Amino acid sequence: MSPTGPFTYQALPMRVTMGAGAVAGLADELDRAGLRRVLVLCSPRQEHLGHAIARLVGDRCAGVHPHARTHVPVATAKAARAHARDVGADGCVAIGGGSAVGLGKALALEPGLPVVAVPTTYAGSEMTPVWGLTENGRKRTGRDPRVLPVSVLYDPELTVDLPAHVSATSGINAVAHAAEALYAPDTSPVVALMAEEGVRALHRALPAVVADGSDLDARAGAQYGAWLCGACLGATTMSLHHKLCHALGGTLDLPHADTHTVVLPHVLAHNLPAAPRARAALSRALGGVDDPAAAVWELGRALGAPRSLRALGMKKESVGEIVGAVLAAPYANPREVTADGLTGLLRRAWAGEEPVAAGAVHRPGRG
Incomplete structure (x- = not known):
């Protein structure tokens, strides 16, 4: 037996890129994931970042959806799913904190859209297969590997305006x-x-x-x-x-x-x-x-x-x-x-x- 004793470790299938200017490689990450029409998700407070991402990906942007909310209310998730369906999105870019990433996970769960995450806070939820949805005062959570972002870009330059x-x-x-x-x-x-x-x-x-x-x-x-x-x-x-x-x-x-x-x-x-x-x-x-x-x-x-x-x-x-x-x-x-x-x-x-x-x-x- 090893000195540590028996254990199991399951590595998560994710790609992580870290460093100043990392967001400039977003188009390459979309290519890796085979995404051609992405919906940009963000909170109302970070709508300016959503539009910056839209400009960065150009014709591949299907729109900006600046309606992410804390704890991902079910109604918020349903509205985002409908928007993604209406614009024919084949994936999402979630930029912001846990609210945006959580909304991306909701779309990865249903209808199954791949997500590229660009975190601007330090919560780390983009690294987990944990999703959460809130309805009628109760937060329901679960674990599903489908909600893991296919790629995560950590760019400290995007966090300088973070209060x-x-x-x-x-x-x-x-x-x-x-x-x-x-x-x-x-x-x-x-x-x-x-x-x-x-x-x-x-x-x-x-x-x-x-x-x-x-x-x-x-x-x-x-x-x-x-x-x-x-x-x-x-x-x-x-x-x-x-x-x-x-x-x-x-x-x-x-x-x-x-x-x-x-x-x-x-x-x-x-x-x-x-x-x-x-x-x-x-x-x-x-x-x-x-x-x-x-x-x-x-x-x-x-x-x-x-x-x-x-x-x-x-x-x-x-x-x-x-x-x-x-x-x-x-x-x-x-x-x-x-x-x-x-x-x-x-x-x-x-x-x-x-x-x-x-x-x-x-x-x-x-x-």
Whole structure:
């Protein structure tokens, strides 16, 4: 037996190009994928980037669809599918963050259009076969290799206008992917290496990105970290953190990356006592700290990220609803999740208190 013990690692069939000016190779990527008529997907806020992509691909652009929304409402997906059908698109280019990539995944799922992704945030969802659709206050997720982009172009020059707040929260969102991959039941030594390196890269890059948005080296480092962290999520099973964030986002329509940023330190405080290898890897990646949960909390504070679910618009009385939604669906997690433990975790996250392990004495933190 190998020193690491038996494990399985499934590589994902994707092509990744990274570097300043990478988007100039978009036409070549479309050629590789055999795409001749693509619909450009983006959010309303990034419509200018959508039109820039349209100009770049020229006659191969079937139109710009600037209607991507957080959590991919089913109605939004249906409208995009109808638009793609009406213009005869044979593929999509998704430019932007998780909303645009998520909408691209919806079109890859049905009617099966290949997607080329051009990420402009650091969430890393473009590297995963995980899709999500929201309807009637519930976010439904699944895994399907068909939703993986056929090609991903990481170009730090496209991120220089990204607000510091979005850089910070999308980066910590990526850290969450790696953290959960470290204690997933189907993790492997390969995933563990990628996760630790991804967190290390983001921990180094994000303060520089927030301090100087024009620092292309820092932005490239953040994209590198996001790529690795996203690939980890794509290769492993999601646990408590992602279940919580999906429930909070789908039920309460809280902003995606902000929610991940607030919740992650609290979930780490709950789970890491039962996951010593994950704790050790995160400790190393975060600079040799003793308490990774506290280090992630402090990273968010230093980056000016939101501190509480209350600040994101959640009402305190919604805690019970979220607890019920999370406990209703079974999932793998390294530590038992009880109603009392989850209630305490959510109340601390709602109030903006410092993260503590379930059952431990805690003290209010800075909001």
